[in-house]
Amino acid sequence: MRRPALYSSSSRPPQDPAPARDTSAEVSAPTVPAPRFFSLSNPRLLWATLLLLIVLLCLSLALALRPLPRKLTQEDINAAVLKTLETTQLPSAVAKAYEVIRPSVVRVTSYRKSKDGKEDVEMGVGTGVVIVDKGIILTNLHVVRSAQSIKVEFADGLESSASIVGMQPENDLAVLQAHTIPDDMIAATMRSTGDLAPGDHVLAVGYPFGIGPSASAGVVSGLNRTFRSPEGKQEMSNLIQFDAAANPGNSGGPLVTMDGAVVGIVTAILNPNQQRSFVGIAFAVPIENAASAIGLTPF
Template sequence: MRRPALYSSSRPAPAQQETPAAQPAPETAATSPAPSRRSRLSASSPMLLWAAIAVLAALLATSLVLNLKPSQRRITQQDINAAVLKTLETQNLPSEYAKAYENIRPSVVRVVSYVKKSRVKDDKALRGHGAKPKPLGPAQGADGNAADDDEIEAGVGTGVVIVDKGIILTNLHVVSGSDTVKVTFFDGLEATATVTGVQPENDLAVLQAQKIPDDMIAATMRSAGDLLPGDKVLAVGYPFGIGPSASGGIVSGLKRSFRSPEGKQEMSNLIQFDAAANPGNSGGPLVTMDGEVVGIVTAILNPTPARTFLGIGFAVPIENAASAAGLPPF
C-alpha cells in the first residue's frame, strides 16, 4: 500500500546567542514583539495548500448541486405514452407476419424430385408417387428428345433446415419414388440431397444436402405443447412451385386426425390451421410469430378432385418431426 505523504511542522528557529549583560538591546528591539509560529507559515506550506483545495472542492460541489437540482424532472407515464404514440405515428413498423417470415426465410428450401424418363413411360412405376404438383411451366426434359436415362422433374415441395450441417425435414410423399432429390437454398445454391431417414406414420422424411451455403442458418424449433386455438401462425413454402410464399392464419384446432384421399393412411395428433396451403407447401414449416417452427405442413382437406385449399390444413407437430431426425424431445 502506498504510504501517505507525511508533513512535519516548521523547523524551530536556531537558538539566539546570549547578549552580554553589559550591552542592553536597543530600545526598538525591546519593544518589537517576538515572531509568532503562525507568521512562519509560508504561502507554499502544504497545510495551506490542502486547506485551499478543500475549500475549492466544497464550493464546486455546492455549485453543481445548485445547478443540477432545478433541471431534474420525474418522467411520468404520460410522457412514456406520448413518446410511444409519437413513434407509432412517425415510423412504419413491420407486421408480426413480416417479422416471422424474415426469421424463417433463410431456413426454407425448395425440394424438387426427379425421375428417369424411362420410368415416366411406365405409369405403374410412378403410381402413388406423391411429389406433386409439378411446377408451373414445362417440365425439364419433356421435349421428347431426351434419352431414357435423362431425369425430369416429377414434382416440387418444401423443406426446412433444422441442423446447420444441412439436415432438412420435408414430407415423405414429396420425395418417395424419386431417383434424385435436389434442394435450393435461400441464397440460390442448388445441391443434391439424399434421404437419410423416414417416418411413414407421420409422412416425414429427413434429407442430407451434399452442399450447403457458407452462412447456413437452421430454423429454431419450439414445442407445440402450449399452442392454443386462435394463436397466429405462418405457413411458408412453394405452392405450385411459386415461392418462397408466405400465408398467415391461426391455429384452428389441435389433436386432429386426417386420412389421405387415397385412404391408405390415417394420421393423428395433427395441428389444424387456416393459413392458405396448396400442393407444393408440403414439407414446409408452420411457424409462430417469433419465426419458430411448431409443425411441418403435410396435408390439406378438400373432398373435391381439385385438391386445392378450402380453409383447412394440417401440420405434424414438431415434436414428431424432430424425433424423425433423431433429435431429442423438448
C-alpha cells in the same frame, strides 16, 4: 574629613568623534517609474478595457436570463412514444416471423429419369426446412417418394443434390441430407407444441405450386386431429389443424409461431371436392414427431 564627590551612572565617558563619510565611491541607483495600469494618456488601452467589460457583462446577463431545462416527465415520454408509433410504420408480427424462418426454408424438387434415360424429368416440387445446420432437412415423404434424384435450393440461391437418410412413413416425413450447404447456413428453431392452443397465430411458409418462398398467415383451428388420405391408403393422427392457406407445393414446409419457431411440418390439405386447392383446412405434423424422425430428443 571631606568626602569624595559622587557621579551619576548615566553619564558616559566622552567618545571619539565619528570619522568623516567618504561618498566618493557611492553610485546613485537609477530611478524606476511606478507602473501605470490605466492611463488617460493611452485611449486605445482604455477603450479595449471598456469593450472587454461590456462583453463580459453581456455574457453574464445572457447566462443569468437563460431558462433552465425542464425535467422530463412520464407524460412527455408517453407522448414521444405515441408520436413515434403514429409516424413510423412498424413491421407486423407476421413479417418478423417470416424474416426469422426464411433463411431455413428450402425448395425441394424431385426428379426421375426420362424413358430414354438421358435426362432428368421433374416429378414435383415441395418444401423443406433445415433443422440442423449441417444440412439436415425435414420434408414430406410424398414429396420425394420414388424420386431417382433430389435437388434442394437454399434461401441464398445455392442449389445442391440431396439424398434421403431417414423416413417416418406413419407421419409422412422424410429426412434429407444436402450434399452442399451455404457457408452461413442457419437452422430453424423448434418449439414444443405443449402450450399451443386454438386461436394461436401461425405462419405457413413454402413453395405453393412452385412459387416462393411464399408466406400465409392464419390461426391454429384445432389440435389432435386425424386425417385420411383421399385414396384411403394412409391415416395420420395427432395433427395440428390450421387455416393459413396451403396448396400443393407447401408440403414439407414449416408451420411457425409469431416468434419464428417451428411447431409443425405442413403435410396435407382437406380436399372434399378433389380439386387439390385450399378450402380453409390444412394439417401439420407436430414438431415433436418430426424431431423424433432424426433421433432428436423430444421437448
